[in-house]
Amino acid sequence: MLRKPSVLLVNPWITDFAAYDLWAKPLGLLLLGALVRESGCRVFFVDCLDRHDPETNGREGVLPARDDAFGTGKYPKTPIPVPEVLSDVGRPFFRYGIHPESFRKKLSALPRPDLVCVTSLMTYWYPGVQETIAHIKDVFPGVPVWLGGIYARLCPEHARRRSGADRVFSGSLPQAAKALKALFGDGFKETPAWHSVAHAPPPAVDLVEKPLYGPLLLSLGCPYRCPYCASSVLQPERVTFSARRLFQSLMELYEHAGVRDFAFYDDALLVTGGPVLRELADQVRRHGLCVRFHTPNALHVNAVVDGGWSRLLLESGFVTLRLGLETTRFERQKKWGGKTDLGMFFRAVDALRRAGFSPDRIGVYLLAGVPGQTPEEVAEGIEIVRNAEAMPYVAEFSPIPGTAVWPKAVALSAFPLEEEPLTHNNSFFACRRPDFTLDDLDGLKWQARDARRTLKAVGPTIPNGGQASAFSAP
Structure with a gap:
């Protein structure tokens, strides 16, 4: 009988001025884990961003993690030197996640893998990827390390030049399957799902x-093909999964791990996943599940209005909503895809408020610093959103890289x-200019925080249609 190949999946550290666990799990890496496991491999996982690592919290020099509402929270973090190119930001810089000694201990406790797959997120977090891979190679010399994400x-x-990975993947799943087959031979069974991710x-x-x-x-x-967004670059093909x-x-998480908070990672939840969401919501209601849903990625305003979603979102257990307004200037809205306008935005907020969502549950994203924008435009947008409650x-x-802008x-x-x-870092604001400075950006963020504080003072409520038990904490 063939020995099962062993694959280790690693979620690397973040290095940045600020980072927060807003329902952030490496879903692509976990999907890869499911595919590799279905193909006959043993799979292990180490999360460098584990907020509850006992070997990290309480260690000298580490600022401990903190749990906040609905499963979110602060990562543990350790101060590290600010990269020279970012030095004028004037803020401390951190490595977010578990202590390096804890990481090495977790690696050493595992069987020696045949392959390590590391994911990556923001382009400007690559120093965390570098450090992660360096430790892996030190603990497991000779084991190939592949980088994706x-x-x-x-x-x-x-x-390829800087990460330290033996192989960098920027292609398709079929290409990854071909590479795994070449590495593992008959120990890897190439299933149809590698060629049709919908299955x-x-x-x-x-x-x-935990x-x-x-x-x-x-x-x-x-x-949509918004000029500032990389969604179409990273995922040119649209795929919908079954309810x-x-x-x-x-149910795996609900029954076996006691999870009650779920976050949607879709780029266009109500647009591309609407029919499936309705079916999923119906199953949740029929089984009487006590869950809370969150949408950290923006919902399309036009879909909220045109699809009549406000009442369904409330009744299905949605607690945290984020709407993508982006700008309140009509000409720029047209240039950025024509997805919404102010009239549609006001109707969406009104529908959500009438359904029972309180202001503290309706977040609205406004872009700041896109080439051509002015601070006044963003400030105007903040006040319009505030006045809309x-x-x-x-x-x-x-x-x-790769976007139209x-x-x-x-x-x-x-x-x-x-x-x-590193210069892609949003806190660094590489596209600053004399009429839109780093101080202007900071001032706008403070203006938005002040608006949120004002609305929170009204008093937070959890929308539940009078059925508090459906949204009670586990």
Whole structure:
């Protein structure tokens, strides 16, 4: 009988000025784990961003983690030197996640793997990826380390030069399956799901130790092509998963881990995943599940209005909503895809408020710092959202390779965007200019925080249609 190949999955550290666990699990890595396991491999998982690692919290020099509402919270963090290119931000810099000694201890406790797969998120978090891979190679010399994820996809040449990985993947799942087959031979069974991800098994969420929330993904891709967004670059093909598959994933966490909070990771939840969401919501209601749903990614305003979603969202257990307004200027709304306008936004907020959502549950994203924007435009948007009795959140523009606005950002910025991904950091604001400075951006973020404090003073409520038990804490 063939020996089963062993694959270790690793979620790396974050290095940044700020990071927060807003329902952030490496769903792509866990999906890879499910595919590899279905293909006959043993799979292990180490999460460098574990908030409850006993070997980290309480250790000298580490600022401990903190639990907040609905499974979110602060990561443990350790101060590290600020990279020179980011030094003018004037803020401390951290490595977020478990202590390196704890990481090495976790690695050493595992059987020697045949392959280590590391994921990556933001392009400017690559120093955390570098350090993660360096420790892996030290503990498991000679074991191949493959890197995938967003940084690997958007900056493949930089990742090949700087990450330390033996192989950087920026291609498709079939290409990954071919590489795994070449590595493992007959020990790897290439299943049809590698060529049709819509039929893939649910992500291997069972690998997450003591989860506080569950990640859900109804669909991949987005029908829009916003000039500042990399969704169409990272996922050009649109895929919708079955409600049965999603309910299976939800029930795994609900019954076996006691999870009650679930976050949707879709780029266009109500647009591409709407029919599946209705079916999933119906199953949740029929089984009488006490769950809370959250949408950290923006919901499309036009879908909220046109799809009549407000009452269904309330009745299905949605607690945290985020709407994507982006800007209140009509001409810019047209240039950015024509997804919404102010009239539609007001109707969406009104519908949500009438359904029973309180202001503290309706967040609204406004972009700040996109080339061509002014601070006045963003400030105006914050006040419009405040007056609509919704919570404004400033989303600082980050230049992303491959997007339509990337060439303009490169031309505008005084910093080496093409050579140094650290300059993509939204806190660094590489596209600053005399009429939109770093101080202007900070001032807008404070203005938005003040607006949220004002609305919270009204008094938070959990929308429940009078049925508090359906949303009670576990």
